[in-house]
Amino acid sequence: KAGVTQTPRYLIKTRGQQVTLSCSPISGHRSVSWYQQTPGQGLQFLFEYFSETQRNKGNFPGRFSGRQFSNSRSEMNVSTLELGDSALYLCASSLVASGGAYEQFFGPGTRLTVL
Amino acid sequence: AQSVTQLGSHVSVSEGALVLLRCNYSSSVPPYLFWYVQYPNQGLQLLLKYTSAATLVKGINGFEAEFKKSETSFHLTKPSAHMSDAAEYFCAVSDLGGATNKLIFGTGTLLAVQP
Numbered sequence: 001k002a003g004v005t006q007t008p009r010y011l012i013k014t015r016g017q018q019v020t021l022s023c024s025p026i027s028g029h030r031s032v033s034w035y036q037q038t039p040g041q042g043l044q045f046l047f048e049y050f051s052e053t054q055r056n057k058g059n060f061p062g063r064f065s066g067r068q069f070s071n072s073r074s075e076m077n078v079s080t081l082e083l084g085d086s087a088l089y090l091c092a093s094s095l096v097a098s099g100g101a102y103e104q105f106f107g108p109g110t111r112l113t114v115l
Numbered sequence: 116a117q118s119v120t121q122l123g124s125h126v127s128v129s130e131g132a133l134v135l136l137r138c139n140y141s142s143s144v145p146p147y148l149f150w151y152v153q154y155p156n157q158g159l160q161l162l163l164k165y166t167s168a169a170t171l172v173k174g175i176n177g178f179e180a181e182f183k184k185s186e187t188s189f190h191l192t193k194p195s196a197h198m199s200d201a202a203e204y205f206c207a208v209s210d211l212g213g214a215t216n217k218l219i220f221g222t223g224t225l226l227a228v229q230p
Contacts, residue, residue: 004158033216043205043220056215090158094216104216106151106158 002026004093004107012113018079021110025072025093031055032074033104034066037088046089049074050096078112086114117142117208121221129229134178134193136224138206141187147209148189149218150180154202162204165189176200201228 005024013019025032034046045058049068066076072093078085088111092104122137140146147166151159163174170182180191191204203225210217 031216033218035218035220042222043207043218045210045217045219048216056210056217058217092159092216103161103164104218106160108156108158 004091004105006089006091006107006110008110009108010111010113012115013081014115015081015083017081018077019081019112020075020077021089021091021112023074023076023091023093023107025074025091026105029093029095029105030072031094031096031104032068032072033092033094034074034076035090035092036060037090037109038084038086043090046076081114083114085112087112117146117210117219119148119206119208119219119221121204121206121224123224124222125225125227127227127229128196130198131195134191134196134200134226136191136204136206136226138180138189138191138221139187140189140206140208142208148180148182149207149209150174150178150189150191151205151207151220152202153205153223159205162191196226196228198228198230201226 007022031050033048037043048056052068063079068074088109090109091107094104095102118141120139149164150162163172165182173179178193203223205223206221207218
């Protein structure tokens with residue numbers, strides 16, 4: 001069975017631009033979560049979607065937004081990019097939102113570099 | 116609030132030696148706890164999880180972890196390290212409530228295996 005796919009894998013943008021990252025969950029999974037990974041802050045939760053509804057949101061500015069489509073694919077958008085947004089963005093999918101009863105599967109991530 | 120603390124950002128062992136990676140948690144309710152591994156340029160892979168069943172949890176690749184409530188610990192061990200175990204390891208706790216998949220991660224431990 002295909003795993004979680006994230007596109008693109010690598011992205012270079014300049015300050016002030018905006019970016020959209022995509023995540024396709026494992027077939028049948030309805031829960032998608034996003035995380036930002038940086039050397040300084042580690043892994044931080046961005047948001048979680050289930051059946052097209054945002055269920056939970058981390059402590060990030062409003063420049064970070066996301067959505068989920070009816071086929072469970074998810075996108076996250078970062079507007080007005082800052083240097084500090086350079087990070088690996090990870091997507092994880094799960095059957096349902098269960099607090100961990102069902103395994104979350106992570107994608108390979110999108111490496112965003114902001115110049 | 117839920118949190119995890121990983122002691123030791125870098126651990127180095129010889130091939131064949133015991134691997135011990137430390138994780139302490141803070142939780143106001145019985146937690147779900149996880150260990151993930153991340154290889155370079157890849158996403159996270161679940162090694163094992165504790166969900167209040169057995170306190171000794173066996174995972175993939177010969178790893179196991181023991182939940183000790185009295186010590187609020189969930190240390191990861193492997194009797195004999197292989198070169199292929201070199202990676203970064205993250206301990207995580209599930210956020211409060213079973214209706215979210217939000218994970219709170221520790222800062223990670225980079226494991227080096229010397230020949």
